[in-house]
Amino acid sequence: MLTSDRSGGVQAGHSNLGAELRQAFGDPRVWILAFIYFTTACANYTFTFWLPTMVRNLGVTDIAQIGWYTSDWPAKHALDAEQPGRLKFDAWPAG
Numbered sequence: 001m002l003t004s005d006r007s008g009g010v011q012a013g014h015s016n017l018g019a020e021l022r023q024a025f026g027d028p029r030v031w032i033l034a035f036i037y038f039t040t041a042c043a044n045y046t047f048t049f050w051l052p053t054m055v056r057n058l059g060v061t062d063i064a065q066i067g068w069y070t071s072d073w074p075a076k077h078a079l080d081a082e083q084p085g086r087l088k089f090d091a092w093p094a095g
Contacts, residue, residue: 024030051070060066
């Protein structure tokens with residue numbers, strides 16, 4: 001339970017979930033972040049699913065080579081995202 005809940009008179013276990021959900025879904029930042037997550041997930045799954053076909057259409061015929069070419073791209077991008085200073089979430093405005 002948060003201090004703001006205690007000061008607002010909300011008793012433990014009796015919070016107004018409907019009002020909290022309306023407040024959360026009424027915030028445009030929630031919709032923007034949901035849209036960003038949705039488009040990122042769609043792009044990731046599309047790329048993961050179609051990358052072997054794209055590599056095959058480039059002329060690589062050996063299935064093992066296609067597997068090696070397409071299996072390590074998620075690891076590369078995950079390592080890129082983990083570089084210090086690359087993503088600065090502390091720069092987001094407090095809301």
